[in-house]
Amino acid sequence: MSQVFEPLRQQLIEAAEAFADGPAALPEILTGLVSDVDHATAEPLEIFPVCHHSPASALAMGRRLREKQPKVVYLELCEDLQPLLTELRNCKLPVALQAFASELDGFPADWGPLSVVAPITEASAEYQAIAYALETPGVELVLVDRSSDHVFQWSPDSSEEHTEVEDDLHGDAVGVEIGDLRPRFAELEEHLLHHGRVRHWSEWWDQYVEQPLANADHDTYRQVMTLIGSLFRRLTPEGTRRLAIDEQRERYMWTRIRAHLATSGVDRDDCLYICGAFHAVSRVAEAGSEPGTPDLEITPRTGTEWLYGLIPSSHSAIEAQFGLAPGSVSIAAATWQKGLTRSKLTPFRLEGQKGGRRRARKALPPAPVVPGPTADRLTEYLAAPPPPGGLDDEELRGWCVDVVRLARRNGYLASTADAIAVYETSVLLANMRGRARPTPYDFQDAAVTCIEKDVVPGRRDVRRLCEILLGGDKVGQVGYEALPPLAKDVYDRLEPLGLDLTSRTIRRALIDLVGQPELAPCSRLLWRLKYLLPGPALRTVMGSQRLGEKSVQESWDLDLGRHQRTVIELGYEGVTVEQVLEQRLRRSVRDPKATAAEALTAVEDSLRLLESPRLTDELGVRAVELLAAERTVDDAPLVLGRIRRLIAYFESRPGGALPAWCQQFVTAGYAHYCTLLPTAFADEETGVRQVAAMLGFLFSMESLALSLGCERMQLELAVKQSVPFGPAKTALFWAAGHQLGDLAVADLRERSDELLANPLVVPSFPQYVSGFVHALEPVPRLAPFVVEILSKAFARLPDPVLLPWLPTLITTLKQEAAELVPLLTREAGRTFPGALPALDGWTAPWERKTAPATSMPVLSPDASLARRLVDSHPVTALAVARILGQPDEWSKAATESDSGGPVLLLEQYPDTATAVAALVG
Structure with missing residues (x-):
């Protein structure tokens, strides 16, 4: 030592x-x-400690690179991201390097998708090193951190989606008691913020680290940053998961560095190792560049196929990832530009960088003589007060005027007096906090104090206006050349629209499919993108694409410029939009939790968005398999609605033939719901809406199912074996009996009247009404009867029962039976008078008295059964009578009495009527 x-x-x-x-x-x-x-x-290999996205680190890095001119730069960054670095030339910073994997091999399936991102800003030491290495001839850049695959291999808990962000200096270290009581970082942070008279860590860091080190020499910067890294490392308790991961990373990086030194033969004096200050003071056994140092045994990568690309980033995204205060990265960017101006330092920048000027490649001038042994700079730095930084008078006045101008544009009633108040308050706050000059944070607080009102008049508050004044939430952009093939294909295929899709503002696309049929491919692509990119990237203003419909005119709001990341990440899933769409549809139906309703939705989406009969048949077959495997009927309403739409679509096409899978779905569904119907009626947990949907499927698909080989006996047995639970299901059961011919409308009316006449049943009568309302799904011809019992309920139920029920009825109709309301409304319109004066002489149809029936002869049991048959089916009985040759007598008798016709038929042709009754059961 x-x-x-x-x-x-x-x-x-x-x-x-x-x-x-x-x-x-x-x-x-x-x-x-x-x-x-x-x-x-x-350490013989020079270690350059940095704080990520720190302008002081970036300035020090720029100066050191020009002084030392290393031939090899080792950079703490995932080694498999290196091929992406050259693509930074085609981007506008900030952007992020990303590794993405959706199909996992070697990781649990519930970890996916896996994502690793590393944001890059111009005011960062990493970007200065990358630009120097890529633009200086003869310089090699080597990324030495773990690969993206090892990030998740060595992560003990990866159950949630991962976003790998380079470690900042304050991390999330939490102290515990190990022997002696050690101070924790939370206590240290609270102490520093209190005595530094600042509100948050970002402000303390800017005041006591960024500003003093902005113009510091290399030795001072290096020693101070190393000291800070050591402080945070020693406040991290031994044995924590975070420290174990960091130490493993350090072993990995030093192993890679020594391997490169051995294979390349480069002198360590010509190398520079750039890493976070936390890693610069590593004491693991593998740390160091000496040849005899032990190496880490690096495990091979898994079989997961990683995809790589560049995605836009932003100041706010970086602040969220690093836990920084809002606006701190914008302040850092402003500090970086000010530091460049004061130091007259020319930063390194990639040639052709979007947002920067092009410059010719040229070699750096010869390196100056490196100074001798390192001197102690820490003592002077720790003993001296922080140098006066912050805003000078001229800059502060300019900011005060500009923020008032911005406030006026955003609806604030600000004036010149407010600018003066902001200036004086900034100076006052700086004096109260022991600062020689106001900082940007003092200016923000002063502006909020002097301009902010009780109500924000526009979309932006004053703090947001201050951030805009400092440069705003700068958002990067990936250039066309750096886009994945799918994103390039999207921009190329939308080019006929004549819009600048890279713009940061919303672009309106007007598509006339009649006058401009050449824009039809653009329309189809936009609908596919809307399906794949839910969110604000695309919004339909006019036009629809329901199954079997085609829009004549469409209007779209396109915001792909600000949501470029979504299109880029879509490119990780395939080469074209159609390929990705097909993969997602297949994946949705093959998911272990997929249902038959979801599979039918996938079928519908494939018909709307893709022209692939093969894919549609594949999805349909899967829907049949899922329906047969289901043991619940929770999705019965969804299944019914979707299969009805699909059948109507196929029947409307030329030929009207149903595909084989659709026929199989109908037969499988008929047998499936017949089997589950008794259980659904008796199960307390199964709702009446689900049972109604089952019956709706069975009754509406009955003729088609019977033509495909099903037997009606299945349905009849299923209904007879059912024992309904509760009043609502009982009413639904009666409706099913009516549909099967076991109950006439008169029988239903008689039962409902008995319920209303029974005081013990009256409180539960609304539940019976609810069941009859849901019965309109399987038996729509009961609409007149449902209007009748609703009218009777409103007329006869006592107020304590009726009034609490009305909100429930409205809610039920809105949420569960919205499609049935038009049916009830039309029937009510036919039943009730259309004008108010007509109500005085109006009598409800069910209350009108009919002529007394003639005396009926006593019939045998077979004849009684036949009479029930002709009573339930008078039209059929009339047709039989005409076939038998006596239409006049039958018609005359039918008009004289409600029951005369059937009696006459039975008297004249008793054997025929009995045979027909026995035939139909």
Whole structure:
């Protein structure tokens, strides 16, 4: 250990002894900090500690690269991201390097999709190193951090979607008691914020680290950043998961560095190792560039196929990933530009960088002589007060005027007096906080205090206006050349629209499919993108694409410029939009949790969006398999609605033939619901809506199912074996009996009247009504009867029963039977008078008295059964009578009495009527 820092070490020991009442570990921590700085600076391979997205680190990096001119740069970044670096030339920063995997091999399926991102900004040391290495001839850039695959291999808990972000200095270290009581980072942060008179960590870091180090020399910067990294490392308790992962990363990086040194033969003096300050003070056994240092045994990658690309990033996204205060990255960008101006430093920038000027490649001038041994810069830095930084008077006045101008544009009643108040308040806050000059954070607080009102008049508050003044939430953009094939294909195919799709503003696309049929491919592509990209990237203003419908004119709001990331990530799933759409449809029906209703939706989507009969048949066959495997009927309403739409669509096409899978679905559904019907009627958990949907499927598909080989006896047995639970299902059961011919409307009316006449049943009568309302799904011809019992309920139910039921009825109709309301409305319109004066002389049809029936002869049991038959089916009985040759007598008798016709038929042809009755059961 060198003697350079021995005086500082002695001062810290004396300070620790002065605080004898403090933690017993304090002397160890303080002296350990100096030892870590001494150890890191003594490493033959120069370690350059950085804070990610720090303008001070970027300025120091730019100066050091011009001084040292290393031939090899080792950078802490996932090694498999290296091929993406050259594509940064085609982008506008900030952007993020991304590795993405959706099809996993070697990881649990519920971890997917896996994503690793590393954001890059111009005001970052990483970008300066990348630009230097790629633009300087003879310089090699080597990424040495774990591969994206190893990020998840070594992560003990990856059940949620991962986003890998380079470690910032404050991390999430939490202290625990290990022997002596050690200070925790949360306590240290609270202490620093209180005594630094700042509101959050970002402001403290800017005040006490960024500003003092902005113009510091290389030794001072390196020692201070190493000291800070050591502090955070020593406040991280041993044995924590976070520390174990960090140490494994350090072993990985040093193993890669030594392997490259051995194979390339480059001198360590010509190399530079750039890493986070936390990793610069690593004490793991594998740390160091000496040849005899042990290596980490790196496991092979899994079989997961990783996809790589660039995605747009933004200041707000970086702040969220690193836990920074809102607006801090924008302030850092402003500090970076100010530092460049003051130091007259020319930053490194990739040639052709979008947003920057092109420059010719040229070699750097010869490197100056490297100074001698490192001197102690820490003592002077720690003893001296922070230099006056912040805003000078001219800059502060300009900001005050500009923020008032922005406030006026956004609806605030701001004036010149407010600009003066913001200026004076900024100075006052800086003095109260012990600062020589106001900082951007003081200016923000002053602007909010002086301009903010009780109500924000526009979309932006004053704090957001201050961020805009500092540069706003800058959003990067990936250039066309760096896009994946799918994204390029999307932009190429939408080019006929004549819109700038890279614009940051919403573009309106007007498509006239009659006058401009050449735009039809664009329309189809937009509908497919809308399906794949839910959200604000595309919005339909006019036009629809329901099954079997075609729009004549369409209007779209396109915002692909601000949502470029979604299109890029779509490119990780396939080469074309159609391929991705086909894969997603297949994946949706093959999911272990897929249902028959979801499979029918996939079939419908394939018909709307793709022209692939083969895919449609494949999805349909899968729908049949899922329906047969289901053991519940929760999705019966969805299944009924979707299969009805599909059958109507196929029957409307030329030929009207149903595909084989659709016929199989009808027969399988008929048998499936017949089997589950008794259980559904008796199950308390199964709702009346589900049972009604089952009956709707059975009754509406009955003729088709019978023509395909099903037997009606299945349905009749299923209904007879059913024992309904509750009043609603009982009413539904009666409706099913009516549909099967077992109950006439008169029988239903008689039963409902008995229920209303029974005081014990009256409180539950609304539930019977609910069941009859749901019965309109399987038996729509009961609409007159449902209107009748609703009218009777409103007329006869007592107020304590009726009034609480009305909101429930309205809610039920809206949520569960909205499609049945038009049917009830039309029937009510036919039943009730259309004008108010007609109500005085109006009598309800069910209350009108009919002529007394003639005396009926006593019939035999067979004749009685035949009479029930002709009573239930008078039209059929009339047709039989005409076939038998006596239409006049039958018609005359039928008009004289409600029951005369059937009696006459029975008297004249008793054997025929009995035979027909026996035939139909």
